[in-house]
Amino acid sequence: MEDRHDQEEIYSQRIKAGKRTYFFDVKATRGQDYYLTITESKRKLRDDDTFSYEKHKIFLYKEDFAKFVDALQDAVDYVREELLSEEEVAELDRPRPAYDNYEGGEPGFNPNRSDDNY
Secondary structure (H helix, E strand, O other): OOOHHHOEEEEEEEEEEOOEEEEEEEEEOOOOOEEEEEEEEEEEEOOOOOEEEEEEEEEEEHHHHHHHHHHHHHHHHHHHHHHOOHHHHHHHOOOOOOOOOOOOOOOOOOOOOOHHHO
């Protein structure tokens, strides 16, 4: 993987989900090779009453996008069709705002955010 400074962030979307926040960031290398990073960030309370963030990140390369989306959709469909009740599916289908933290520009994009903030 190239040095962090060699990567250009093109698009970012943040999804708040309780104590977790998910970031979907599209980046490009200097050679204009595109990839997606998906980061889960969870806020943790330390013993001294300060907070830290536990982060997990995956890198998804453009050649794997279609396979990833297909596998994710298959897994979601299985849970919805085989494991959840009709009431639980209805709750999942309840309309929600498209973006929890729209800050102008691209949905969820914050040009002042660095990778260290999540």
